[in-house]
Amino acid sequence: MERFDAIVVGAGPAGTTAALVLARSGLRVALLERGAYPGAKNLMGGVLYTEVLASLVPDFRERGAPLERYVARRGLSILSAGAETALSFQTGAWDAPPHNHGYTVLRARFDRWYAGLAEEAGAELVCGVGVDRLLADGDGTTCGVAVRMPADASPAEGELRAPVVILADGVNSVLAEAAGLRPKPRPGHVALGIKETLALPRETIEDRFGLAGDQGVAWTYVGEATGGRRGAGFLYTNRDTLSVGLVVYAADLADSDVAPAELLDRFKEHPAVAPRLRDAEPLEYGAHLVPEGGYDRVPPLARDGLLLAGDAAGLVGASPRPQGSNYAMASGELAARAVLEAREAGDFSAAALSRYRDLLAESFVLKQLEHHRDWPGFVERNPHVFASWPAALTALVEAALRQDGREPQQREAELWDLFQRRVGVLPLATTAVQLRNALRILGYGKTDRLVEYLARNW
């Protein structure tokens, strides 16, 4: 039986950050990873936002962080079956470091590099170990973990002891559920991400997307991308690969007659997407869940001797611009700081560790989650925004642009008729009010709880 000052379960962004901060403070910390290497089980779209990383490792670029490209251009496409309405943004301001803090990454590479930093700082990284359960002493205080060692290791099982355990074992944290800290997530509060990594020569990517040097593109697709299901499609450029995939609410896939892989095929074959993927050769196919519950599903974050961080705590910014890995890093850092304070006081009780929640509440993590707390509810109550409105919008744009010799009055009449049939004044108004309240924009909270009540109970 080995004794540590702290045990961290999971070497993703949350766990590795916690281990890095604790090791730098001189603690003996075990960083346990079930994969054969850090990142072996991890997958995202994806864009990594690097503010937290930069605060912890200011020279992360010089230290060879495996960043693919900085996001020089963002785009949003609204798809119908055959058409695309797109909005794109690019500014020279993002071409200079810190590049608006956004980089495309491949998580198997990034997580491995990042865990290496924790190891350099003194954390003891052990891969291939599964944590079976948490150990508790007489009064229920967590005091370590029971582990299964890597295949063929002897002994096959063991116990590691520490006065505090940080659980950063991801969205499927069955350990947090077994500890009674959170229930199994509901299908409406989780999305399934599926993704292909495709090889394409660097020059082809740069020509095709109009990129120079390390510039990259992050593009989101809604509407027909998911066959109208709640969620979105994505396309990111990496150095010499593309990341293409879908994120769809599990509840909508559970009802779906189209298998996830077929949905992905349809997305890749869409006339707006296919040319961007032409001649790209597949390298990998993966899937991962995303917590989408938002602020109101964040579980208790601490118990005697135990803290939750990252996806295990549902700390993903569910919003129109979702983010997660930077939230995970921030929560790992703050969990570590709470542990350091608790250690100073010699008190790892839930009351002492509740400092972690306070730190999170003061940070962008819970502030942003709270700000967008109504977003999951908005998505749940307004499936038409994903299902029928994208095609309605493209139909309107098509009608507005069609060159067919109509008189202006006829054109206006057709547009108005299309709008009334496929969107409608009242649905647009009620959805717009709900959206405004979910995003807390346009004077939200200043005047009208009543309007919000009416919109919800229309």
Next chain:
Amino acid sequence: MSKRPTVEQRLYWNETRPDRVSHLDVRDPARCGPCDGRPCVRVCPAETYLWEAADGRLVIRFENCLECGACRIVCPHDNLDWRLPLGGRGICYRYG
């Protein structure tokens, strides 16, 4: 790229270190028979689950599993004994 790859072909792209025994199991096979819609079969991106109507049982091809956990979330009867492969086995993303 013009032809759609099957899920099986997709899984061949990946690096996997298969476990010797299944990390997935059904708790009570009798509950799968009358299940409405079998969301585990629908939601799995790796075709891990196959409903054998003739035998009235759920076949689990655990070596397909990408360990995403979607099946566990959508099972309306909480009937999946969902675990993780041991000792670094299972999916090993090289890109992620």
